[in-house]
Amino acid sequence: MRELVRRKLSTSIEALMAMPGSELYPDDSDNVTRFLVLAREPILPGIDRTFKTSIVFSLEEGPGILIKALAVFALRQINLSKVSCRLGGELQYLLWKYFDYLFYVDFEASMADQNAQNALRHLK
Structure with a gap:
């Protein structure tokens, strides 16, 4: 580059x-x-090769909420290559709350792929 x-x-x-x-x-x-x-x-890139797409999102508190969020990819046969989380919020070290996390996910799909677009639409 x-x-x-x-x-x-x-x-x-x-x-x-x-x-x-x-x-x-x-x-x-x-x-x-x-x-x-x-x-x-x-x-929007093409779909002629494998692309890695990275996203970050937060979730509301609730039982099974993370597995439900990640299921949008599994249901569409989209491979996740990395999942990690960090404490979220501006005062993350002073005002820690349960489930106040940002989730970082890498998945193998181009955003030109309708399947990936549908997964993200469903995640919203």
């Missing part, structure tokens, strides 16, 4: 990174650094 931006193959992309970051995370095939794309209009 750094090389693409440096060579200015496109006038529509830029990278924001502190200089030490560009040295720590060079263009390496083993690099697993994630990049965030900001755009005025949605950019």
Whole structure:
């Protein structure tokens, strides 16, 4: 990515990174650094290969609520590659509440895939 931006193959992309970051995370095939794309209009990738999509969400308190949330993917045969959680809220270390968590999920699907769109619509 750094090389693409440096060579200015496109006038529509830029990278924001502190200089030490560009040295720590060079263009390496083993690099697993994630990049965030900001755009005025949605950019939907194709469905010609496996994509990893990352989402974050919170849930209301209740029995079985997490399994119900994750079931939207299982019911559509969408593989989850990572599930983790963190305490949520602005004052997360001062005002801890039960079930006040943010869930981070990586799944293997393109957002151009109607199946993935339906899963997220169902999750809402």
